[in-house]
Amino acid sequence: MEKTPLLPLPEGMLIDQIQITDNGLVIAVVATHPTSCCPLCSDTSSSVHSHYRRVLRDAPCAGRRVQLVLTVRKFYCRNAYCPRKVFTERLPAFVEPWARMTIRHCQQLTSIGLATCGKGGAKLAAHFGIQTTRQSILRRIMALPNVLTGSVLYLGIDDFAFRRGHWFGTILVNLESHRVVDLLPDRQADTAARWMRHHPDITVVSRDGGSEYASAASKGAPQAIQVSDRFHVCKNLTGATQLLLARCQAEIVAASETQESNQGKPTDQVISLAPWRPLEPASVEKARLTRRAGRYARYQQMVQLRRQGMKTKEIAQRLAMSERTVRDWLKHSTFPETKQRRKRQSSFDAFAPHILQRWQDGERNGSALWREREANRATAARSERSTATWRRSSRRK
Numbered sequence: 512m513e514k515t516p517l518l519p520l521p522e523g524m525l526i527d528q529i530q531i532t533d534n535g536l537v538i539a540v541v542a543t544h545p546t547s548c549c550p551l552c553s554d555t556s557s558s559v560h561s562h563y564r565r566v567l568r569d570a571p572c573a574g575r576r577v578q579l580v581l582t583v584r585k586f587y588c589r590n591a592y593c594p595r596k597v598f599t600e601r602l603p604a605f606v607e608p609w610a611r612m613t614i615r616h617c618q619q620l621t622s623i624g625l626a627t628c629g630k631g632g633a634k635l636a637a638h639f640g641i642q643t644t645r646q647s648i649l650r651r652i653m654a655l656p657n658v659l660t661g662s663v664l665y666l667g668i669d670d671f672a673f674r675r676g677h678w679f680g681t682i683l684v685n686l687e688s689h690r691v692v693d694l695l696p697d698r699q700a701d702t703a704a705r706w707m708r709h710h711p712d713i714t715v716v717s718r719d720g721g722s723e724y725a726s727a728a729s730k731g732a733p734q735a736i737q738v739s740d741r742f743h744v745c746k747n748l749t750g751a752t753q754l755l756l757a758r759c760q761a762e763i764v765a766a767s768e769t770q771e772s773n774q775g776k777p778t779d780q781v782i783s784l785a786p787w788r789p790l791e792p793a794s795v796e797k798a799r800l801t802r803r804a805g806r807y808a809r810y811q812q813m814v815q816l817r818r819q820g821m822k823t824k825e826i827a828q829r830l831a832m833s834e835r836t837v838r839d840w841l842k843h844s845t846f847p848e849t850k851q852r853r854k855r856q857s858s859f860d861a862f863a864p865h866i867l868q869r870w871q872d873g874e875r876n877g878s879a880l881w882r883e884r885e886a887n888r889a890t891a892a893r894s895e896r897s898t899a900t901w902r903r904s905s906r907r908k
């Protein structure tokens with residue numbers, strides 16, 4: 512038997528044998544402490560009842576798995592008033608009763624899980640010679656004792672998915688300690704408001720732009736200032752900047768086109784039909800410009816990647832676009848604008864040239880223009896009827 516500083520063991524435990532196998536190290540350990548305490552009455556006993564073996568996983572040694580084969584004992588409890596007659600030897604701070612791994616190995620898994628996640632933790636653990644599963648890592652994290660929330664001054668609130676697309680909850684974060692303080696089973700305003708009422712210290716609530724958490728903060732923490740969280744501020748700013756830049760771009764292009772078309776032309780220009788059309792609603796224009804900004808950004812990325820010598824297929828994969836689109840876009844040396852859809856025909860279109868002409872002549876009386884339009888329509892209908900009659904009579908002859 513040897514006492515080794517290489518494998519620290521609790522007092523009274525000695526290494527009996529070390530075996531090197533294909534799967535790692537198998538270390539036989541025996542407990543030699545002459546007495547043990549009854550877990551129920553805490554009386555010390557030296558009467559050994561029997562011996563038995565426990566197989567435990569321990570922290571790996573230089574990348575090798577370590578299996579401990581522990582020979583421990585059962586003791587008689589000699590306290591006449593204690594209902595426990597026989598008890599197993601306890602090894603506190605080394606292994607929990609009935610556990611299949613040592614406490615230090617369990618702590619390793621918990622640390623890996625806390626630093627990564629279930630799946631990532633299992634992958635990382637494999638590199639260290641630890642065989643485990645993501646469920647096992649998650650169980651260790653779930654088994655950690657709850658940290659008392661204490662006072663929360665700056666609260667961050669947002670929704671998260673227990674199951675993506677199906678079941679959403681609310682996550683509450685202490686923005687000073689950057690720790691999750693609680694999870695709520697749904698994202699209802701009332702549930703969050705109830706939680707906030709139990710934390711009257713809250714002075715700032717950082718939230719998304721939705722109405723639920725705004726209402727929760729107003730009801731549950733009316734004393735607190737509500738602010739937009741950094742993620743949503745950045746998101747809104749990005750959207751607004753894209754829109755602004757897209758609008759500038761559109762205006763610059765439109766201005767340069769107008770300047771070019773005006774050069775060398777008489778000032779008395781003909782009004783086109785376009786101004787007579789109803790204006791595009793602001794929301795539609797906004798959406799169009801945002802889409803254009805996105806397209807433009809992708810086009811620039813595409814040009815950049817091509818300059819780096821990337822092939823069409825690789826660019827398509829990188830930008831999640833079809834190869835055909837990449838080829839089409841790169842064929843032109845400038846950004847390919849989306850073709851504007853043709854607008855629907857209007858009943859006014861037939862009369863537009865006449866009305867435009869009259870407008871240019873200086874007629875600004877709407878009623879007069881309308882009467883002229885009606886007169887024109889009647890004349891057109893009359894001439895159509897006359898033509899039809901003439902056609903019929905000429906066929907009879």
Ligand SMILES: [Zn+2]
Pocket residue numbers: 549550551552553554588589590593594595
């Ligand atoms: Zn006892």
